[in-house]
Amino acid sequence: MSGFEAFETWTDRERRDSQWERLSSRLPELRRTNPFYIARLPEHASGLGDLPFTTKADLSEDQAANPPFGTNLTYPLERYVRLHQTSGTTGQPLRLLDTAESWQWWRECWQPIYRAAGVTARDRIFFAFSFGPFVGFWSAFAGAEQLGALCLTGGAMSTTERVAAIVASEATVLMCTPTYALRLAEAAREEGIDLARSALRVSIHAGEPGASIAATRDRIEKELGVEAFDHTGATEVGAHGFSCSARDGVHINESDFIVEVLDPRTGDAREDGEGELVLTNLGRWGMPVIRYRTGDRVRAVRDRCGCGRTLVKLAGGIAGRVDDMVTVRGVNVFPSAIEAIIRRFDEVGEYRVELTRVREMDELRCTVEAPADIAGDVARAIHRELGIRCAVDAVASGTLPRFEMKAKRFHKTNV
Numbered sequence: 001m002s003g004f005e006a007f008e009t010w011t012d013r014e015r016r017d018s019q020w021e022r023l024s025s026r027l028p029e030l031r032r033t034n035p036f037y038i039a040r041l042p043e044h045a046s047g048l049g050d051l052p053f054t055t056k057a058d059l060s061e062d063q064a065a066n067p068p069f070g071t072n073l074t075y076p077l078e079r080y081v082r083l084h085q086t087s088g089t090t091g092q093p094l095r096l097l098d099t100a101e102s103w104q105w106w107r108e109c110w111q112p113i114y115r116a117a118g119v120t121a122r123d124r125i126f127f128a129f130s131f132g133p134f135v136g137f138w139s140a141f142a143g144a145e146q147l148g149a150l151c152l153t154g155g156a157m158s159t160t161e162r163v164a165a166i167v168a169s170e171a172t173v174l175m176c177t178p179t180y181a182l183r184l185a186e187a188a189r190e191e192g193i194d195l196a197r198s199a200l201r202v203s204i205h206a207g208e209p210g211a212s213i214a215a216t217r218d219r220i221e222k223e224l225g226v227e228a229f230d231h232t233g234a235t236e237v238g239a240h241g242f243s244c245s246a247r248d249g250v251h252i253n254e255s256d257f258i259v260e261v262l263d264p265r266t267g268d269a270r271e272d273g274e275g276e277l278v279l280t281n282l283g284r285w286g287m288p289v290i291r292y293r294t295g296d297r298v299r300a301v302r303d304r305c306g307c308g309r310t311l312v313k314l315a316g317g318i319a320g321r322v323d324d325m326v327t328v329r330g331v332n333v334f335p336s337a338i339e340a341i342i343r344r345f346d347e348v349g350e351y352r353v354e355l356t357r358v359r360e361m362d363e364l365r366c367t368v369e370a371p372a373d374i375a376g377d378v379a380r381a382i383h384r385e386l387g388i389r390c391a392v393d394a395v396a397s398g399t400l401p402r403f404e405m406k407a408k409r410f411h412k413t414n415v
């Protein structure tokens with residue numbers, strides 16, 4: 001593959017120099033006009049390590065104390081043109097504002113993502129997304145317009161209507177969560193439509209790790225007849241990552257984001273290794289985040305990738321948030337590890353996992369939509385591969401809830 005942008009094959013030196021130049025040139029303005037960072041930034045900084053971390057709690061507390069937008073505002077409010085908010089799964093939603101310039105930056109951030117997936121101006125891109133206040137695929141839509149592709153909105157439609165729209169418009173690219181891709185295929189089958197025979201050829205997924213989980217990606221590719229790509233991003237930070245032809249992880253766009261990995265034990269931040277992903281964005285100057293602790297657990301590697309890029313790669317994508325990890329009888333497990341096993345069973349449709357704490361002992365229980373004889377096979381595979389016992393019950397197809405955005409399949413209860 002050729003035709004990379006210069007930053008995609010940077011040396012370490014080129015990357016560090018460019019990133020620090022871009023960040024340090026903006027620090028004086030933040031020190032002068034952004035109240036949130038005026039209170040945090042040191043007077044002099046000679047490198048990233050001199051700057052403090054920013055946490056989600058810092059942003060939430062600031063916004064709660066200074067409603068409705070907080071003090072992380074570099075410009076007067078009239079400069080801002082868009083409001084998006086986090087889904088609020090962990091507490092109050094956070095409100096994020098963009099200026100026209102920073103929204104243009106979001107558009108630019110989508111270009112390497114589309115390029116890595118081979119999407120061009122010739123494509124028709126269907127966005128199976130609600131277009132509510134969550135930033136989700138709003139920025140992808142804007143980025144696709146910039147690319148020159150034909151953008152098809154799938155807001156305010158039922159799943160059946162979306163299937164019909166994909167077929168009727170001969171869409172070639174699908175944007176949605178991995179869960180919803182499988183839901184579309186299921187709804188299509190119920191209508192006697194095989195989406196694998198539609199014009200779809202590429203899908204790009206976000207919101208869940210599914211497109212980096214081989215078994216889930218295989219199923220999406222088979223049921224939709226596409227090549228599936230993963231994308232990572234966050235409302236607070238931007239659209240930062242994309243999978244490539246090597247299909248073993250997600251590169252971060254290091255032209256627009258600085259990547260660090262925080263070792264949870266020592267508190268040291270490094271350029272690679274295993275730990276919490278820390279990101280600094282380099283284009284959203286109206287409401288920036290500096291050394292933002294994302295809460296995502298990653299393993300970052302810096303070997304040259306098979307695709308030819310030198311950009312850092314999050315091996316296996318983002319497996320989960322630090323708070324998603326559960327400990328079952330001493331074994332640490334991410335929900336994505338369970339998904340990776342369950343999705344290998346073609347007979348299983350939807351599923352649900354319950355973690356119940358009974359007298360300080362964690363019990364894992366799984367419900368799968370599948371024929372009864374599959375349950376035992378799933379239980380044995382989980383035991384063999386993860387080293388944990390999990391009771392598995394089979395139920396009839398269509399029994400468990402379906403999801404439009406991010407799935408909520410994992411439930412924790414204390415007894």
Ligand SMILES: [Zn+2]
Binds near residue numbers: 245305306307308309
């Ligand atoms: Zn690669």
